[in-house]
Amino acid sequence: MTFKSLLLGSAAALATVSGARAADAVVYEPEPVEYVKVCDAYGAGFFYIPGTETCLSINGYVYFQVGGTSDRDGGLAITDTPGYHGFGYGGYNVATRGRLNIDARSDTEWGTLRSFVRLEGTWGTNADGNVALNQAYLELGGLRMGYTESAWVESMNAGVAVLGSHSDSGLYFANQLRHQVNYTFSANGFAATLSLEHDEGPAATDWVPDVVGVLSYNAGWGGAWAKVAYDNDDLILPGRQGGWSAQLGMQVNIPNMNGSSLRLLGFYADTPNAYAVGSEWSVLASYNHVFTDTFSASVGFQYFNDTNYALAGSPDAWAAELSTVWTPVQNFEVRTESVYTKADGLSGSLSSFVRFTRYF
Incomplete structure (x- = not known):
């Protein structure tokens, strides 16, 4: 027997033994994995929570902003119209913000059941950076309850x-944001909302809520709306008291x-109430033009008549703005905004910023 024959025989014997052991081995089948499924019932970005019929969306943004306002005329604030964005004087202002939205929805026999939570924190010249619960509310069909934008600002x-x-x-x-309970009826482009809203701060020390009503119509050409609000303030505060406001x-x-x-x-208001815009009446016009798929710009103008609500010596005021939006790549935006404000008898103020935002 040659050495080569001995090696071949040994290899064959090992293969036979290994094959026998392999035949006796227990093979464990992997358990099926339940992959996350896309939920397209509520638009892009939703997915099913595994094991449930609830659709979830997690989105938000991060932005970095640099802005500033014109310095005070002669160093005296009383001679200047306040800057629009609230920036500090004497230098540039910075801000970095993170926002996270969590939106859960499911279908029921009473309509869509929804819960929405927003977490937000801002760091910068005039912000401490604490992350806080900015909004939280729930919806069932046309019913909305919780803390979010007033129906005067936004409604279902x-x-x-x-x-x-x-x-x-x-x-x-x-x-403004408000604690609220409201109901919206919608059909064929029409929507009607009635909202009961809780006052904030010292003005909230009574038993009667504020009331907001909204009627709107939307179509392909655009839309039209009317809003009316009553601010019930039993406690009259400096620069603030109960009254009516209306918007067309x-x-x-x-x-x-x-x-x-x-x-x-x-806008119209009979008093400086929570839903007033700073004058007895005001008109606002704004035009937005989309130049390309990645660039748009808007201009706006607002006039204020009787900023002291029919008191003697009430000054008028106005504001003008220019805003641009450039989206060089998907989900990244460069926005600029400049606002000039001017009241009778005061110097004007210019306030501007540039903001870089990444959406997700």
């Missing part, structure tokens, strides 16, 4: 009947110019 199925001008800041439209508005979408539109809003 309102379409274009929300906010102020086209810019991110929106000029002056009494933007419309948006016209420019034909053959996708995304371009004109907005017109009118």
Whole structure:
């Protein structure tokens, strides 16, 4: 027997033994994995929570902003109209913000059941960076309960009947968050909302809530709306007391110019209440033009008559804005905004910022 024959025989014997052991081995089958499934019932970004019929969306943004305002005339604040963005004087202001939205929805026999939570923190020149619960509310069909934008600002199925001008800041439209219970009925482009809202701070020390009513219509050409609000303040505060406010508005979408539109809003208030915009009446006009798929710009103007609500010597005021939005790549935005404000008898103020935002 040669050495080569001995090696071949040994290899054959080992193969036979290994094959026998392999035949006797227990093979464990991997358990099936339940992959996350896309939920397209509520738009892009939703997925099913494994093992449930609930759809979940997690989104938000991070932005970095640099801004500033014109210095005080002669160093005296009393001679200047306040800057719009609230920036500090004497140098540039910085801000970094993170926002996280968690949105859960499911279908029921009573309509969509929804819960929404927003976490937000801002660091910068005038911000401490603490992360806080910014909004939290639930919905069932047309019923909404919780803490979010007042129905004066935004309501269910309102379409274009929300906010102020086209810019991110929106000029002056009494933007505010409220604890609220409201109901919205919607059909064929129409939406009607009745909202009971809780006052904030010292003005909340009574038993009667504020009331907001919204009626809106939306179609392909744009939309129109009417809003009325009553601020019930038994405790009269400096610069604040109960009263009525009203708003009329419309948006016209420019034909053959996708995304371009004109907005017109009118405001009235009989007192400096929570839903007033700083004067007895005010008109706002805003136009947004989409130049390309990645660039748009808007201009806005707002006039204020009788800022002291019919008191003697009441000055008028006005504000003008220019905003641009550039989206060089998907989910990344470069936004600029400049607002000039001027009241009778005071010097004007210019406030501007540039902001870089990554959405997810």
